[in-house]
Amino acid sequence: MKTITLAPAKIIILGEHFCVHGAPALSMAINLYSKVEVEDLNQKKLQIFSENLNVLGEYVEGKFLPVIGGLESRKIVEPIRLAVEATLNMLGEVEKGFKVKVNSKIPVGVGLGSSASIAVSTIMAIAANLGFKLSKEEVCKIAFEAEKYVHFKPSGIDHTTITYGGLILFKEGKLVKQIQPKKDLTFIVGNTGIRRSTGVLVKEVDKLKEEKRSLMVKMLADIEKLVFEGLDALESGNLKFLGEILDKNQEMLSNIGVSHWKLEELIDTARKAGALGAKLTGGGGGGCMICLTEDKDTSRVAEALKKVSKEIYIVKMDKYGVKVLV
Numbered sequence: 493m494k495t496i497t498l499a500p501a502k503i504i505i506l507g508e509h510f511c512v513h514g515a516p517a518l519s520m521a522i523n524l525y526s527k528v529e530v531e532d533l534n535q536k537k538l539q540i541f542s543e544n545l546n547v548l549g550e551y552v553e554g555k556f557l558p559v560i561g562g563l564e565s566r567k568i569v570e571p572i573r574l575a576v577e578a579t580l581n582m583l584g585e586v587e588k589g590f591k592v593k594v595n596s597k598i599p600v601g602v603g604l605g606s607s608a609s610i611a612v613s614t615i616m617a618i619a620a621n622l623g624f625k626l627s628k629e630e631v632c633k634i635a636f637e638a639e640k641y642v643h644f645k646p647s648g649i650d651h652t653t654i655t656y657g658g659l660i661l662f663k664e665g666k667l668v669k670q671i672q673p674k675k676d677l678t679f680i681v682g683n684t685g686i687r688r689s690t691g692v693l694v695k696e697v698d699k700l701k702e703e704k705r706s707l708m709v710k711m712l713a714d715i716e717k718l719v720f721e722g723l724d725a726l727e728s729g730n731l732k733f734l735g736e737i738l739d740k741n742q743e744m745l746s747n748i749g750v751s752h753w754k755l756e757e758l759i760d761t762a763r764k765a766g767a768l769g770a771k772l773t774g775g776g777g778g779g780c781m782i783c784l785t786e787d788k789d790t791s792r793v794a795e796a797l798k799k800v801s802k803e804i805y806i807v808k809m810d811k812y813g814v815k816v817l818v
């Protein structure tokens with residue numbers, strides 16, 4: 493039997509890094525997807541294959557055999573294995589074997605939640621293959637196990653956004669509220685092409701928090717205020733104000749040291765070309781930035797960003813989150 497699932501990528505609109513320390517954040521699932529196909533095998537073996545990520549790895553009796561992509565490929569396949577095992581443990585089906593095929597259009601290691609998206613699609617596909625329909629809450633619980641492997645201390649915002657879809661207010665590991673923006677939102681994502689580890693950046697912010705406790709307390713209060721102003725702007729359709737808030741959040745991210753000169757170049761380009769506001773998204777240190785545009789300005793801003801980015805994506809909200817297709 494074959495099951496196929498699809499899960500979106502995500503952008504963090506406001507509040508990354510600070511959400512690891514308990515502040516609220518706003519994030520949105522976007523229309524870039526990872527697709528996972530699962531077939532059951534008649535032996536206890538796990539085969540993980542992805543043509544576009546260039547990996548084929550097998551786990552037989554706990555041993556990892558890299559077939560394509562060498563030992564390096566383990567970084568990509570291990571979180572998928574963890575997602576499979578955690579799902580099987582939860583469902584009490586530990587003796588089963590599977591072939592997992594991943595096809596992801598989400599760039600890896602640049603802050604768009606590629607690992608969380610693949611983990612969430614895998615969890616849903618394995619469960620569906622075994623005839624179970626997991627609740628979104630159950631999917632999040634399992635996905636957290638895989639995310640702990642990839643990131644140092646994940647807040648859970650990536651897999652929660654990807655599982656539920658839409659635009660969410662997130663705080664302390666949980667979805668607080670699903671938000672209905674009054675206006676249709678268009679963001680342009682600019683990729684610097686610089687891959688980095690979110691875990692390393694999260695650790696650096698942790699260190700800063702230890703060294704400058706009172707500064708961090710103030711910043712956590714500031715971001716909370718910004719996030720709630722952003723929420724009002726979204727619900728009242730005041731995109732100009734939302735743009736200004738994105739800019740203020742970028743200043744804070746830059747102050748805690750998670751920006752990068754290339755990100756600043758893309759952000760500056762977007763603002764000069766007429767974006768309403770721009771900031772890095774996700775872990776920073778490279779990776780991606782986002783900017784908010786009005787429809788009349790989108791193609792002009794996109795053209796300007798193309799000249800300085802590795803690639804750009806014009807993205808809209810994905811309303812559904814993870815889905816079982818077949």
Ligand code: MEV
Pocket residue numbers: 504507508509510511512603605643645646647648649650690694773774775
């Ligand atoms: C990663 O998309 C967002 C961070 O805040 C880390 C996390 O929340 O787990 C940097």
